[in-house]
Amino acid sequence: MTRKVFRNNQFTDGIIGPGVKMLGPVQDGATIVYETAPGCWGPMITPALKGGHEVNVSVAIEEAKVGDSVLVKILGIRVKSRATSSGVDQRIEGRFTEDPSVMKKCAQCGMEWPEARAEGVGLESIKCVNCGASASPFRMTHGYTMVFDAAKKLGLTVGQKLSDNIAGNALKWANIPSSSKQFSILLANKYDLQGTVSMVRPFMGQLGTTPSVNIPDSRNAGDSATALLSKTHRYSITEQQRETCLTDGHMDIDAVREGATLICPIKVDGGGLYAGDMHAMQGDGEIAGHTTDVSGELTVEVHVIKNLRLEGPLLLPRTEDLPPLARPLSKDEARIAEKMAAKLEIDLEDNAPIQVIGTGTDLNKAVMNGIRRAASTFSMSTEEVRNRITITGGIEIGRLPGVVQVTLKVPFATLDKIGISKYIRKWYKQPK
Numbered sequence: 001m002t003r004k005v006f007r008n009n010q011f012t013d014g015i016i017g018p019g020v021k022m023l024g025p026v027q028d029g030a031t032i033v034y035e036t037a038p039g040c041w042g043p044m045i046t047p048a049l050k051g052g053h054e055v056n057v058s059v060a061i062e063e064a065k066v067g068d069s070v071l072v073k074i075l076g077i078r079v080k081s082r083a084t085s086s087g088v089d090q091r092i093e094g095r096f097t098e099d100p101s102v103m104k105k106c107a108q109c110g111m112e113w114p115e116a117r118a119e120g121v122g123l124e125s126i127k128c129v130n131c132g133a134s135a136s137p138f139r140m141t142h143g144y145t146m147v148f149d150a151a152k153k154l155g156l157t158v159g160q161k162l163s164d165n166i167a168g169n170a171l172k173w174a175n176i177p178s179s180s181k182q183f184s185i186l187l188a189n190k191y192d193l194q195g196t197v198s199m200v201r202p203f204m205g206q207l208g209t210t211p212s213v214n215i216p217d218s219r220n221a222g223d224s225a226t227a228l229l230s231k232t233h234r235y236s237i238t239e240q241q242r243e244t245c246l247t248d249g250h251m252d253i254d255a256v257r258e259g260a261t262l263i264c265p266i267k268v269d270g271g272g273l274y275a276g277d278m279h280a281m282q283g284d285g286e287i288a289g290h291t292t293d294v295s296g297e298l299t300v301e302v303h304v305i306k307n308l309r310l311e312g313p314l315l316l317p318r319t320e321d322l323p324p325l326a327r328p329l330s331k332d333e334a335r336i337a338e339k340m341a342a343k344l345e346i347d348l349e350d351n352a353p354i355q356v357i358g359t360g361t362d363l364n365k366a367v368m369n370g371i372r373r374a375a376s377t378f379s380m381s382t383e384e385v386r387n388r389i390t391i392t393g394g395i396e397i398g399r400l401p402g403v404v405q406v407t408l409k410v411p412f413a414t415l416d417k418i419g420i421s422k423y424i425r426k427w428y429k430q431p432k
Contacts, residue, residue, distance in 0.1 A: 208249020
């Protein structure tokens with residue numbers, strides 16, 4: 001059944017891929033509203049969840065086929081949590097095998113992905129239902145509890161008294177969707193930072209299409225998928241599968257926010273657009289390993305672009321999120337450029353900024369991956385791509401160890417050939 005507006009409040013157990021049934025399909029041009037649950041910390045401390053995150057079930061789009069792409073306009077992002085907690089993690093040996101975010105087990109009874117219950121506060125309060133032992137595979141070595149103002153414009157880290165109260169009423173403060181299975185990280189009751197203020201600038205840590213192999217949701221990126229290369233991992237993949245089957249839906253790029261547009265590769269029929277891991281704010285690099293996970297509502301509009309085969313996502317950020325050299329010329333700058341071109345008898349290139357997402361096991365490999373993807377997508381040499389990045393764009397870090405935004409200005413003649421020029425002109429409001 002097709003719908004023009006489709007609401008999605010269903011979550012996976014942490015696994016995404018062709019083996020997970022999609023919702024929908026929705027029409028090309030439809031609006032999808034995702035009710036999202038917090039990402040990293042809540043699922044990490046929940047022994048029964050397998051993905052490292054808890055994302056919405058993928059939504060199929062009519063006419064979307066392998067070899068096409070889907071354009072995703074982010075119409076709105078709304079934070080619904082009243083508070084959150086985050087910090088630097090430390091794994092607890094014995095409570096997992098090989099991959100603590102995914103391959104969880106009870107250290108006492110040995111049960112894999114055990115059901116658990118919370119008894120009191122603190123991460124040790126999460127107990128295996130089968131034997132009663134503490135079962136969270138992580139502790140927080142340095143962390144904070146943050147409260148948001150009513151308008152969700154600012155976040156403030158709080159002290160012990162309020163943190164105690166919030167931890168005792170974690171589900172209420174976190175506003176976790178009823179269909180979610182995670183424990184709230186507010187149980188951690190951490191208050192190592194107090195009185196620190198940050199702006200709320202929400203974005204999606206996960207937004208993308210379904211990979212063509214079944215994997216944990218948090219591993220759908222070229223850097224985090226490294227854990228799956230082990231032959232003994234429950235969701236083991238090959239190097240070739242990492243290069244060809246993933247869609248890099250787990251980017252943690254703070255520019256993936258309201259007003260931005262993503263163009264995502266389609267690697268299974270239907271596309272399978274999923275979302276999750278909303279953050280209230282994040283500095284480039286997510287250097288603490290985690291940031292402020294929140295419940296929220298994401299509204300997007302989807303359009304299928306036929307016969308556009310991409311290796312990874314393209315991003316059209318809000319203009320203010322572009323590197324300075326990549327921003328469209330002002331009217332005064334454009335007039336100066338036109339006069340210079342006329343005087344020097346040079347044809348002025350008509351171009352627009354594009355961000356190509358690159359991923360890899362480290363930043364150097366992620367940058368080279370992004371350069372190669374740009375060269376392949378735009379039929380340029382890698383040398384031309386590198387020159388264009390240097391004088392019309394830049395390299396930005398989304399997440400360590402290896403997610404980057406490779407920005408360059410691309411001629412509209414090239415964008416015409418691959419079928420996306422109309423979207424780019426409209427996006428940056430450039431005349432035909």
